[in-house]
Amino acid sequence: MVNPILLIVVPLGLAFALPIVNLISKKIIKYIPVLAFLFNLILSLLLIPKVLEQTIIVKIGGFHPPFGINLFVGPVGILFSTLIALAGFLVSIYALSYIKEGPKEKYHILYLLLLTGATGVVLTGDMFNLFVFFEILCISSYALVAYLGNKAGIESSIKYLIQGSVGSSLLLLGIGLLYGQLGTLNMADIANQINSISSPSIFVPMIFIITGLGIEAAIFPLNAWLPDAHSSAPSSISAILSGIAIEVGLYAVIRVIFTIFNASSFLMFFVFLGVLTLLIGEMSAFSQKNIKRMLAYSSIGQIGLIMFAISLNTQLGISAGFFQMISHTLGKGLLFLSVGFLIYKTGSMKISSFEGIGKKMPITSLLFTIGAFSIVGLPPFAGFASKFMIIKAALTTGQLLFTVLIGVILLGTVIEGAYFFKVIQSIYFKGTTDIIKRDEAPLIALISMSIFVLLIIFIGVYPDFIARILNSAASEFINRIDYIRSVLG
Amino acid sequence: MEFLSNYIYYIGAFGLIFIGLFIILVKHNLIKVIIGIGILDTGVNLFLIAVGYISKGTAPIFSKAGLDANNMVDPVPQALVLTSIVIGVAILALALSLAIRLYKHYGTLDLRKIKEQRW
C-alpha cells in the first residue's frame, strides 16, 4: 500500500481540509504542513529502494498510457520528491516560529500547494499534466511573493505574474502545436514519435516549450523577475523558491530536452547559456547592497552552473548537476532561513546593517557562515563535493572548450567567494566590540537550520552516500529508450 | 479565398495571440497589460480548439442514436481548453487583486512610475 500517488494526493487533501480545520481551531493549522511533509518524506524514503530496482509507473484511473495520465516514478522523480519533502518539512518547522503576521491559514494552504505542484511536476509523465502542475507551482508562488502585502512584495509579484503568465501561454501553445502534429500528450509517446516529423516542425514547439519553462527556471535572458520576487517574499518562501521552484523549472527544461526532443545538438547552446547565466548572476550579486537580492542573484549563478554541468551530456556531468542541485537546495535554503532572522532582528536588509551582529546572534551567524561556505564550495561541505564533481566531469570529457569554460566557472566562484566573505566580514569583524545582550533566533528555527547544517556536512563528507541514486538518475536521462519502453510496455 | 476559409481559425487564433503579446510588450497601464494577458489566453484556447476540429464535424456527444462517430470532432482539445480557461480565470483574478493593492500603494497603475525595485 505504498503508492507514489499519495505523495501528491495527501498534501492536496490536507490543503483542501485546512479551511475547515481553521474554523475548528486556529492553533493546530501550522502543524499540518509539518505533518504532510513528514509523511511525504517517509513515503519517499520508503520508495527509494523499490524505485532503484525498478521504475514505478502509476496509471491513474487504470487506463494504459497514452490513453490515460501516468506518473513516471523513476530515480529522478524520487530524488526530487525526497528533496522537496525534506526541504518542505524543514522549512515548515522553521515557519512555526517565523510566520507571525498576515492571514496565516492562507499562508499554510499556499505553502502546501506550492510544494504539491512541485512534486507533481517532477513525477508526472504527461505533457499537459506537467503544465497543470506547473501552473499550481507558479500561481501559488505569485500569491506567496505578495504575502506580506508591502510595496516591494506587490510590485515584484505583479512583475512575476506578467512574465510567468506569458511563459505559461507559450508553454501551452507549444503543447498545442505538438498535439496537432503527433496527436498525443503522453511524454513517452511523444518521445517515441518525435523522429517521425521533420526537424523544423519540431523546432518551433520546442522553442516555445523551453521558453515557457525557462522563465520559471530563470535561464539568463528570462530571469528579470527573480531578484525582485525572491528578495520580497517572506524568507521561508524565498528558501523554497530558490531551493525548489527554480530547480523544478530546470528539471522540466532538461526533461523536455533530453527525453522528449532528444535534442543533444541543442545542448551546446545550453553550455554557453549556462556559463553566461553564471557570470551574469555572480557579477550582479557582487554589486548588491541588499542581502536578499544578493542571495537571489547568487541563485541565478548556481542555476547557470547546474545548466553547464547537465549540458555536458555525460553520465558524470548529469549526476554532478543533480548533486549541485541538492547542495544548492540545502545551502541556499540555510542561507535564506538564517538571513530571515538576521533581518528580523536588525529590521533592515542592508548588508551594512549587519555589522557586529555576530556577537549579538552568534549561532544564527554561524549557521549563515556555514551556508555561505557550502555555496562557495569550501571543504568539507556539500558545495565542495558537488563543484569538485562538476570540474572532474568537465575535465574527463577531454575537450579543450570545456577546460576553458571551467576556468570561467572558477572565476565565477572567486567572485562568489568575494561577496560572501564581504558579508561574513561585516558580520564578525566590523562594528562595536562591546559585549551586547544576546538575542538569538527561536529554538525551533535553530533546530530546523541545524538539520540543514548536519545534512550539508554529512553529504560533503560522504558523497558516496547518494552516489547510487545520482548515477541512476543520470542514466534515466541518458537512456531515453528505456523511458519510452517502460511507459509504453 | 479557399485559403482563407481553410485557415481562418488559425489566422484568428494567432491574430489574438499577437495582439495580446503586443499589448503586454508595449502598453504601460497595468489594467491594459492584464487585458493583454486575457487576450493571449483566449488566442491560445482558440488555437487548441481549432487543432481538434474536423471538417463539418459535430460535438462528441452521443445524445441520440444514429450519430456517426466518424463525424465527431476530437474531444481531447476541448478537455484541455476547459482546463486552460479555468487557469486563465485564476491568473486574471489574482492579477486584478494585485492591481487593487498596487493602486492603493502607489496611487497609479502606470508601470513606468512603479519602480521601487531596481536592478
Next chain:
Amino acid sequence: MKKIISLILLFIICLGIVFCLQDIPFGAAKTKVGHYYIDNGREETGATNIVTSVVLNYRGFDTLGEVTILFLAAIGLGAVLATLKKKGKRQIEPASLILKTGCRFLFPLILLFGAYIFIHGHLTPGGGFQGGAIIASAFLLVYLGCRERKINEVANKITESIAGLVFIVMGLIGLTVGGHYFLSNFMPKGEINTLFSSGIIPIIYIAIGFKVGSELTGIIDNLMEKS
C-alpha cells in the same frame, strides 16, 4: 523604438509558426488518442458526453489539478487582499423595488439552472465548471441587486472544503477498494444515456459544481468587499 523591436520579435515568432502549421492541416481527421476516446469512451466510462469522460475519467488527474488551481486563486486572492485596510464603510444606495423583486425571482431559477447543468454533465454539454460558474453568477446578481445582503462566509468555506475532499476521497476509494488505481471508475456504469449512469462521474461533477460555485462566489465576495 520599443514598438518596432516588439513587432520584429512578433514577426519572427509568426514566421516560425507559419512554418510549423503546414504540418497541422485544419479540419483534418482525428488523432489516435481522440479516436480511441470516441470509439471506446461509452463502454469504458458509461458517459454519452465524450468530453466529460475525457475530463473526468481519462484525464481526471488534470481536473483535480484544475480544481486546485481555482482553489488556489480564491485563497491567493484572499491572502493578497487580507492585509488591505478598509477605508470605512462603503456607501450603499438601496436598489429600487423592481430590481429587488426581479433579483429575488431570478435567484432560485438561476441556481436551479446551474444545478441542472452540473447534474447532467455526463449526458449533455456542460458540467461542473459551467454549472458552478452559473451558480456564482446567481450570487453576483444578488450582490448587484439586493445590495445590503451578504453571503455566509463560513458556510461558503465549508462547502468549498467538503466538495474538494469529496473529489479526493472518491479517488482514494478507487485506489483502495476498487481496482487499485487512483480515480478509477469503481461504481456500476449503469444503463447508458440515463441520469444514473457512468459511475463516479456524476458524483465528482456535483462536487466540482459546488466547489466552483462557492469559490467563484468567494472571489466575487472578496473583490466586492475590499475594493
